[in-house]
Amino acid sequence: MAVVRWDPFRDLNLLQDRMNRLFEDASRNWKSDEPASTTTWSPAVDIFETESEIVVKAEVPGMERKDITLNLENNVLTLKGERRFLKEAKEENYHRIERSYGGFSRAFSIPATVDEEKIRADYQDGVLKIVLPKKEQLRPKQIKIAE
Numbered sequence: 579m580a581v582v583r584w585d586p587f588r589d590l591n592l593l594q595d596r597m598n599r600l601f602e603d604a605s606r607n608w609k610s611d612e613p614a615s616t617t618t619w620s621p622a623v624d625i626f627e628t629e630s631e632i633v634v635k636a637e638v639p640g641m642e643r644k645d646i647t648l649n650l651e652n653n654v655l656t657l658k659g660e661r662r663f664l665k666e667a668k669e670e671n672y673h674r675i676e677r678s679y680g681g682f683s684r685a686f687s688i689p690a691t692v693d694e695e696k697i698r699a700d701y702q703d704g705v706l707k708i709v710l711p712k713k714e715q716l717r718p719k720q721i722k723i724a725e
Contacts, residue, residue: 619678
């Protein structure tokens with residue numbers, strides 16, 4: 579995996595972006611009649627690495643493939659989408675709405691060792707799995723010591 583230089587301001591910028599998004603969402607709630615839980619969410623993500631690939635798994639239940647967008651640009655993998663609130667009841671007879679709805683965007687730094695031409699994604703049972711294979715020549719090679 580590539581060495582990334584620590585930038586103390588990157589965390590502050592991330593915090594500022596999240597706070598700005600929080601206030602934007604709050605102001606949007608004041609102007610709309612939708613419940614607060616239907617305005618913003620962020621899917622949970624697991625990222626792990628094997629010898630030959632990096633795997634990203636995102637929980638996006640209740641979404642269709644067409645509502646999810648993946649982009650890889652400048653070693654940043656961006657996952658965007660929107661889970662829409664569909665009123666299934668003919669009348670507004672909901673007693674509780676706990677599932678979150680709305681648009682989301684997640685971005686992850688990906689090492690330059692990824693072979694961009696061989697990236698694949700699969701969506702099954704509400705889990706989006708993105709496989710980022712490592713370039714063949716950049717994989718670590720184990721060298722045996724002669725006896």
